Amino acid sequence: MNNFTTIKKMNSVDKLSVLFFIKRTKNLLNGESPIYCRLTMNGIRSEFAVNKSVTADIWLPTAGKARGNSIEIYRLNKSLENINEKINEILRQSELQGTAINPELIRNELLGINKQYKFIVEAYEEHNSKMAALIGKQFAPKTLVRHKTSLKHLKEFIKSFYKTSDIELIKINHQFLTNYEFWLKTNTKCQHNVVVKYVKNLGKILKIARNNGWMEHDPFLNTTFKYHEVDKPFLTKEELEKIMNKSFSIPRLEKIRDVFLFCCFTGLAFIDVHDLKYEDFITGANGERWIRKKRQKTKNWSNIPILPAAQRILDKYKNDIECQINKTILPVPSNQKMNAYLKEIADLCGLNIKLTTHVARHTFATTVTLSNHVSMEAVSKMLGHSSLDMTKKYARILDHYIADEFEKIKDKY
Known part of the structure; x- marks a missing residue:
């Protein structure tokens, strides 16, 4: 009587296992063991008592029924067969209606449980x-x-x-x-x-x-949805210098360029530069000016020594009227406007790359820090990452960095 029922639905095949068994550890006062039904599908399990019992010596575990020819045994086995037939009918109705099915739903249907489900x-x-x-x-x-x-x-x-x-x-x-x-x-x-x-x-x-107890099973069990590895664009040293040395006749583009460069030299994300406050500046371990700020996205702390190039940009806008009115450190527009203006800057600089605020952060990780032999651990700390694995996704090992490292071992072999 114990069996597997195959359900074909929506281009997939699921197998429902129906198992009748006794619980010897829960013997009744009359010495009989209660009979249970266990339903299993795709690793999800649900079981219930069938309100029948039998002595352990006449129970056939493999067959999932009692042994004997008496009228009582016949009625017992017949009731178990009826449960099997009801399960098959529930499965047929589910297939006809195209609705999802699982062991818990089948169990509730069999027991007549009209539970108010959450959607x-x-x-x-x-x-x-x-x-x-x-x-x-x-x-x-x-x-x-x-x-x-x-x-x-x-x-x-x-x-x-x-x-x-x-x-x-x-x-x-x-x-x-x-x-x-x-x-x-x-x-x-x-x-x-x-x-x-x-x-x-x-x-x-x-x-x-x-x-919250609104569902028992985990649909993600034994299932993974993996991200594809994506090349993160960044500026080479030559491309970065092109932007730094470019003169803009339009003040709007000059301001956007400066904000972008500040991100390149600090590794701060757009939103963190936008929200930068004077209280985020501290005196670091080396006695010089640092930025210590909690990232909005991850709430991790970023600890960033301020490079001279970044300090020059801060000095440039120290008394800027727009910044004073908006109470900001730098003239940062909306992210949408920032990326739109960066497209103009890329065109004017002759760069074949889609400039975005993310490119600046990637550039800090690669061209500004790692390619200049700053350790991965230090870069991770500055970027506010939780682990080195996150940093590795941002930080690209540049060709000339690999060449420099190779020079260290060339004479040894």
């Missing part, structure tokens, strides 16, 4: 509402924007793929995640890494749901 869109909206109330206290505005976009895509996916406005959390499984990933890749203009980010955003909501 995924409902849970995500609740999450975003709480996050909005914590902007500036625990979360950055961009984080909320990212989750709002994730929710928007999720709603469109559910409406397009499942023809409904929301789905119970208990019905979300591995197949739902792979369907969502496929839909994002085929129905949006998102690249692979952006798609993975949206799926991982959903994973955060599902983790909250499990912690």
Whole structure:
């Protein structure tokens, strides 16, 4: 009677294991052991008592039924067969309706449990509402924007793929995640890494749901959505000098160039330069001026000695009217305007690279620091990274740096 039932659905094949067994450790007063039914699918398990019992000596574990020819044994085995038939009917209905199925849903259906389930869109909206109330206290505005976009895509996916406005959390499984990933890749203009980010955003909501008891299983179990390695663009020493030495007749572009260069010489992200305050400047271990600032994105501290090139830019805007009015250290515009103006600067400098504020941070990690033999550990500390692995993704080992290192061993062999 114990068996595997194969379910073919939505281009995938799932196997449901149905196992009847007795719990010898929970013997009843009459000496019989209670019979349980265990349902297993894709590593997810759910079990329940079938309200039947039997003595251990006549139970056949492999067959999942009792041994004997008496009318009582016949009725017992027949009741177990009926449970099997009900399970198969639940699976057939799920396949006909195209709905997700898992052991917990089957168990609840068999036991007639009319549980009020939480829905995924409902849970995500609740999450975003709480996050909005914590902007500036625990979360950055961009984080909320990212989750709002994730929710928007999720709603469109559910409406397009499942023809409904929301789905119970208990019905979300591995197949739902792979369907969502496929839909994002085929129905949006998102690249692979952006798609993975949206799926991982959903994973955060599902983790909250499990912690709150709204769902028992983990759809991400034994599943990984990996980012592709992406080359991070940066400026070479020659390209950086082109921008430094370029004269601009338009004051707007000169200011943008200076802010960009400041990022190149400090490694600060755009938002951290935008929010830079006088209290972020300290006297460092070497007695010189440093920036000590907690990164908005990760809340990790960045400890950055100020290079002369960066100090010259600070001195240039020390008495700037715009900075005084806006109470800022540097004339930093919005990120959108900054990147738009950087495109103009790249064109005027004859650079074949898409200049963005991220390029400045990458340039600091590579051209400014690592290629000048600053240790990986020091660069990691300045960038405010949690681990060296994060720094390695930013920091490119330049060809001439490898050549310099090779010179150290050339004469030895």
